[in-house]
Amino acid sequence: MSSRHIQYAADVESLPTTAWVVLGLLSFGRELSGYDLRKWAEASVRFFYGSPAMSQIYRELRRLEAQGYAVSRPAPPEEPRRKRLYRITPAGLDALAGWLREAPVEAPVLKHGVALRVWLGHLSDPATLRRTVLEHREFAQRMLDEVSAARAVAEHDPTWAYPAMIERWGERYWAAERDAADALLADLATLNQQPPATSPVP
Amino acid sequence: MSSRHIQYAADVESLPTTAWVVLGLLSFGRELSGYDLRKWAEASVRFFYGSPAMSQIYRELRRLEAQGYAVSRPAPPEEPRRKRLYRITPAGLDALAGWLREAPVEAPVLKHGVALRVWLGHLSDPATLRRTVLEHREFAQRMLDEVSAARAVAEHDPTWAYPAMIERWGERYWAAERDAADALLADLATLNQQPPATSPVP
DNA sequence: GGGAGCATGTAACGGGTTACATGATTGG
DNA sequence: CCAATCATGTAACCCGTTACATGCTCCC
Numbered sequence: 001m002s003s004r005h006i007q008y009a010a011d012v013e014s015l016p017t018t019a020w021v022v023l024g025l026l027s028f029g030r031e032l033s034g035y036d037l038r039k040w041a042e043a044s045v046r047f048f049y050g051s052p053a054m055s056q057i058y059r060e061l062r063r064l065e066a067q068g069y070a071v072s073r074p075a076p077p078e079e080p081r082r083k084r085l086y087r088i089t090p091a092g093l094d095a096l097a098g099w100l101r102e103a104p105v106e107a108p109v110l111k112h113g114v115a116l117r118v119w120l121g122h123l124s125d126p127a128t129l130r131r132t133v134l135e136h137r138e139f140a141q142r143m144l145d146e147v148s149a150a151r152a153v154a155e156h157d158p159t160w161a162y163p164a165m166i167e168r169w170g171e172r173y174w175a176a177e178r179d180a181a182d183a184l185l186a187d188l189a190t191l192n193q194q195p196p197a198t199s200p201v202p
Numbered sequence: 203m204s205s206r207h208i209q210y211a212a213d214v215e216s217l218p219t220t221a222w223v224v225l226g227l228l229s230f231g232r233e234l235s236g237y238d239l240r241k242w243a244e245a246s247v248r249f250f251y252g253s254p255a256m257s258q259i260y261r262e263l264r265r266l267e268a269q270g271y272a273v274s275r276p277a278p279p280e281e282p283r284r285k286r287l288y289r290i291t292p293a294g295l296d297a298l299a300g301w302l303r304e305a306p307v308e309a310p311v312l313k314h315g316v317a318l319r320v321w322l323g324h325l326s327d328p329a330t331l332r333r334t335v336l337e338h339r340e341f342a343q344r345m346l347d348e349v350s351a352a353r354a355v356a357e358h359d360p361t362w363a364y365p366a367m368i369e370r371w372g373e374r375y376w377a378a379e380r381d382a383a384d385a386l387l388a389d390l391a392t393l394n395q396q397p398p399a400t401s402p403v404p
Numbered sequence: 405g406g407g408a409g410c411a412t413g414t415a416a417c418g419g420g421t422t423a424c425a426t427g428a429t430t431g432g
Numbered sequence: 433c434c435a436a437t438c439a440t441g442t443a444a445c446c447c448g449t450t451a452c453a454t455g456c457t458c459c460c
């Protein structure tokens with residue numbers, strides 16, 4: 001109803017990024033349920049953007065459908081389970097492409113509880129710190145293993161070239177995270193050797 | 203008022219992590235204003251946990267004081283500016299140490315808008331993708347420079363051993379982030395060379 | 405004089421979480 | 433038969449953000 005001419009954005013009540021993530025999953029062309037989307041997000045998006053809660057996914061799906069960016073239908077009776085399948089619309093593809101073109105890229109968000117704890121090391125003890133970092137090292141290794149497994153699946157198919165590329169990126173990221181944990185463990189060790197630093201013979 | 207005997211936690215209506223971050227800043231012993239805390243967070247915590255909004259810091263300070271974890275006083279009249287200075291209390295130190303000892307370490311939160319965009323590369327174009335990643339590369343380099351500068355300040359003082367250690371960790375983290383961006387740029391380049399991949403001689 | 409930075413807040417909003425509720429189907 | 437998984441939601445909560453309001457002081 002506005003008198004302005006706006007090309008791509010008649011009604012863009014700008015959606016939260018999570019909505020674009022969900023629409024992004026649908027943009028690969030498959031018809032999926034909320035549950036499916038969750039599983040897939042756990043196996044892909046999780047490594048670089050976390051994975052939204054189920055309830056959040058359902059909310060975004062309803063919103064996307066209200067916006068005309070997706071359509072849904074109940075699964076046909078042949079399907080054993082009652083569920084609702086979502087598909088992206090041309091308008092949805094357009095909107096997603098427009099978001100990619102125009103929305104400014106937000107700075108990456110990092111909340112690193114392990115770094116926070118070491119930073120407050122003066123209120124902790126060496127053993128606890130060491131254990132915390134070691135657990136994180138194992139977590140990073142696990143993430144690396146999982147993202148590697150995910151990548152192995154969709155390799156060599158040009159349709160999945162970009163997801164595969166980001167999975168490679170994820171491998172590098174989590175390998176670096178593991179290595180940084182190792183370096184931190186080494187730093188912690190040298191710090192603990194220092195206090196009795198009245199070294200007899202230099 | 204409870205009949206139970208609970209050593210460290212008579213009334214722990216568990217605070218959000220941001221409150222512990224603010225209390226953590228105060229745990230280094232200085233008496234600071236909300237504004238001071240914000241500046242300091244920008245120069246330290248930001249590199250591994252983001253930096254909360256001013257309004258959030260003020261809110262947490264009020265809450266910490268209500269809990270008895272911090273006390274405040276107006277700055278003395280000698281100070282040119284009207285402000286309120288906060289100091290950690292023994293109870294606050296106790297509570298923070300208790301949190302470090304007992305609270306489970308949350309998994310690190312990562313929301314990487316650049317990875318998200320490349321993951322959706324099929325809806326974008328090579329030039330845009332390349333520019334996005336390049337900008338991120340520069341962002342990571344900037345973060346690296348800034349954390350290095352911060353580290354240079356407090357080096358070699360045992361009081362700041364743990365913060366310095368985390369600044370070293372931050373340098374590794376942001377260097378790795380920059381290198382991962384470079385690797386991603388290389389991957390993007392090879393992908394763009396591939397489409398005319400009817401290679402004449404294998 | 406005026407802009408940059410100092411300093412403290414209030415108000416509105418909403419995104420994303422956990423907890424809860426419900427019920428079907430599959431497979432050991 | 434019973435647990436795990438599939439499948440979809442509602443309700444409450446609150447963290448954290450942006451936008452706004454206010455006024456001071458420093459320095460060019």
